Amino acid sequence: MKKTFKVLNIISPNTYILAILIxxxxxxxxxxxxxxxxxxxxxxxxxxxxxxxxxxxxAGSFISKLISHKKIKEPITFNTxxxxxxxxxxxxxxxxxxxxxxxxxxLGDPMSRYRLTIGGLEDFPSRLLAPLxxxxxxxxxxxxxxxILFSISAACFLLNLAMMQRQEIIIQAIGILVLxxxxxxxxxxxxxxxxxxxxxxxxxxxxxxxxxxYGKSGLSTQIPMLELPIWILHLELVGAxxxxxxxxxxxxKALYGxxxxxxxFSLLRISxxxxxxxxxxxxxxxxxxxxxxGAPYSYYLDFKITGVIIIGVVTGFxxxxxxxxxxxxxxxxxxxxxxxxxxxxALWSLRSGxxxxxxxxxxxxxxxxxxxxxxxxxxxxxxxxxxxxxxATLFGSGMAVIFRG
Numbered sequence: 001m002k003k004t005f006k007v008l009n010i011i012s013p014n015t016y017i018l019a020i021l022i023x024x025x026x027x028x029x030x031x032x033x034x035x036x037x038x039x040x041x042x043x044x045x046x047x048x049x050x051x052x053x054x055x056x057x058x059a060g061s062f063i064s065k066l067i068s069h070k071k072i073k074e075p076i077t078f079n080t081x082x083x084x085x086x087x088x089x090x091x092x093x094x095x096x097x098x099x100x101x102x103x104x105x106x107l108g109d110p111m112s113r114y115r116l117t118i119g120g121l122e123d124f125p126s127r128l129l130a131p132l133x134x135x136x137x138x139x140x141x142x143x144x145x146x147x148i149l150f151s152i153s154a155a156c157f158l159l160n161l162a163m164m165q166r167q168e169i170i171i172q173a174i175g176i177l178v179l180x181x182x183x184x185x186x187x188x189x190x191x192x193x194x195x196x197x198x199x200x201x202x203x204x205x206x207x208x209x210x211x212x213x214y215g216k217s218g219l220s221t222q223i224p225m226l227e228l229p230i231w232i233l234h235l236e237l238v239g240a241x242x243x244x245x246x247x248x249x250x251x252x253k254a255l256y257g258x259x260x261x262x263x264x265f266s267l268l269r270i271s272x273x274x275x276x277x278x279x280x281x282x283x284x285x286x287x288x289x290x291x292x293x294g295a296p297y298s299y300y301l302d303f304k305i306t307g308v309i310i311i312g313v314v315t316g317f318x319x320x321x322x323x324x325x326x327x328x329x330x331x332x333x334x335x336x337x338x339x340x341x342x343x344x345x346a347l348w349s350l351r352s353g354x355x356x357x358x359x360x361x362x363x364x365x366x367x368x369x370x371x372x373x374x375x376x377x378x379x380x381x382x383x384x385x386x387x388x389x390x391x392a393t394l395f396g397s398g399m400a401v402i403f404r405g
Contacts, residue, residue, distance in 0.1 A: 007181040008327050008336065010191070013061055013319040016346045017054055023294070023350055024050055027238045027245075032223055033231050042246045046297075052305055053296035053312045060316025064324065074374045076334055078139055080149065082371035087132050087152060089394065093125040094159050096401055105164040113164055120266060122400040124363045124393065129156040130168035131364050134175035134337055135371075141179065166205045167348070174198065175340045182336060207232040240351045244297030247284045253301075255279070259293065260302045260311070263359045276354075298353030315356055319343060334372065338365065366390050 024045045096118065098104055103112035133156030140149030153176070160168040177194060207229020223231060258265060262276025281291040299307040322339040341364065345356045366386045375383070 006185055006327075007178050008323070008339075011178060011340075011343060012323055013057070013316060013343070016319065016343065017057060019347055019350060020050060020054060023237055023241055026234065027241050029234065029238075031231055031235050031238070033235050042242050043249060044245070045241070046245060046248070049296055049300055049305070049308060052308050053299075056309045056312025057316035057319075060313035060318075061320035063313070064317045064320035067321070074376060076372050076375040076379060078135055078334060078368075078371055079373045080136075080139055080143075083132060083135055083139070084152070086128055086367060086371055087136075087156070089125050090128045090132060090156075091159065093122075093397065093401070094129060094163065097123070097126055097163060104162050106162045110164060118401065120263075120400070121393065121397050124360060125397050127168070127360055128364060128367055129160055130172040130175075131337070131341060131368060132156050133160075133172040134179065134340065135368065137176045138179055138334070138337055169205060170202060171341070171344050173201065174344060175337070178340055179336070203229050203233050206236055236351065240292045240294030240353060241297065243291060244293040244301070244353070247280070247293060247301060248297060251284065253283075254304060255302045257302050259353065260298050260307070260355050261358075263354065267359050277352075292351060293353045294351055295349040295353050311355060315346060318356065319346060337368070363393060366393075 024047070027045050097116060100118050101112045101115045103109055103115075105111075105113040133153045136149045136153035136156065140146040140153065143149060153172075157169065157172050160172070177198070181190075258279055259276060262279065266276065277292050280293060285291055293301060296308045296312065299311045303310070319339075319342060322335060322342055325333070325335040326339040341361070342356060345358075345361055349356055367390050369383060370387050370390045372379075372383060
């Protein structure tokens with residue numbers, strides 16, 4: 001009998017811990033494009049910080065297991081009409097982005113996407129396209145009118161592809177793959193095949209994208225063209241960790257959340273001073289561009305070891321909570337969509353360094369929750385609370401485009 005696995009058991013919170021360890025190991029490989037030698041403060045990976053963080057993740061996961069999970073009598077489902085409304089809004093804001101840059105990057109100049117002057121709240125509605133693409137695929141696999149729903153999912157993918165938004169493209173592709181194999185076991189042969197296909201696709205998207213942006217001569221004339229995308233991806237994976245080690249080595253300054261929660265400072269206008277990746281670029285480099293520090297180094301930079309522990313416990317708790325809810329029912333409930341997005345956000349934090357429940361994640365959760373029906377009294381109360389919040393953000397996004405776009 002062929003040995004099989006369930007995809008949701010493979011993409012568990014333990015996957016996040018494994019990714020942390022793999023990233024740390026990859027940091028020991030010097031990159032000919034400039035890795036270990038690029039930052040003089042780098043003296044190797046601080047495994048003590050990683051140990052605190054991983055232990056905190058495990059502790060948070062254990063705490064989640066202590067909470068009893070009652071099965072919801074009335075299941076929570078998506079209302080496709082509400083999803084279609086969100087899709088139309090997202091399309092409008094994506095079209096506004098094309099108008100803003102005066103081009104379609106996929107068909108015209110790939111570099112034109114960097115001329116975009118719309119960001120933050122103005123950009124939030126269009127960032128719903130990838131999560132919506134996953135939702136429409138989820139609903140299409142359970143309904144008779146699957147052709148229409150699958151077509152809308154494909155449209156979400158194509159709109160992000162047209163803007164050459166690699167993060168959104170990868171998120172939707174991984175999300176759909178997880179959903180496709182979430183209801184039935186998958187063999188080792190298929191795991192190897194789809195893992196290889198995904199890895200090749202990511203190398204192509206990230207590597208070729210960088211070559212188009214900088215040109216081969218702008219990256220390296222010594223590395224063969226076929227090898228160059230692999231080194232580009234390697235640098236993308238380890239760069240934020242190496243830079244984080246460099247910053248911690250040259251500075252004892254605590255930023256008190258200005259990096260980890262920088263997007264909240266920006267959205268709520270809490271502080272007029274620089275924050276987030278822009279602050280890191282100003283404080284610790286001579287470059288004008290924003291710089292990222294990977295988690296958990298970003299948490300240590302903001303709050304020292306206390307922040308690493310607290311944020312680690314909260315992250316582990318949230319990931320395990322949603323993972324349990326995702327695997328409780330067959331076929332999987334809509335919790336699996338929220339879990340997919342959260343685990344991918346956690347993996348992305350190894351590069352971005354921000355907390356997994358950042359403003360964009362919160363916006364997506366609120367918007368998608370507004371498109372649900374069913375659930376108990378508490379769920380319905382939360383939904384009624386979220387609807388005016390979403391409408392207020394939609395109004396704010398529209399006004400921001402008019403006056404700041």
